[in-house]
Amino acid sequence: MSDIAIKPRIKAETKIERPRLYKVILHNDDFTPREFVVAVLMAEFNMTDGQAHKVMITADRLGSCVVGVFARDIAETKATRATDAGRSMGFPLLFTTEPEE
Template identity: 40%
Template sequence: MSQNHTRRDAETALLDRMKTTPPKRYGVYLLNDDYTTMNFVVEVLTGIFMLPKERAVAVMLLVHHEGRGLCGIYTRDIADTKQQQVLQRARLEGYPLQCIVEEI
């Protein structure tokens, strides 16, 4: 009987270890400014975030009218990478475009 009890404890411990929580999700947002062109924002959205042109235009307009727009939802590492890609590309092109990452 103690052997059966030990076996059940081991199975329970194994199941507890197998249960994992899904990774946290993070939104990547572009912020509006008075200098970055709308065309450049669309290029960033299609090139970095792989959005179709129509969706990229919709997000660009959201950034323009609302002050910020959601580009995508990712795990932390991917969100940080996307943010760095945006900031680097904006700097190379001479734009002050800002990009932030927030937990969803």
């Protein structure tokens, strides 16, 4: 018999984790016109007129509403661009992001 020990080969498993998701939240204010909010939601979040209207009304009634859930970079970019669209027109429109639980 040989003095060489045979060791079983162990395959390293690569574990791929999904990136953490972030919510984009629309905050209600009493100054930004509803039609403008709907237009921003349609342009930045690719919503239909009906979807954008429902999100806008929900934010109006509850104070805020989750617009969508995205990877962090995408969520932050969309929130910034939507907020900037309001600011460029002189409205206090605000979109923020937070981690999804």
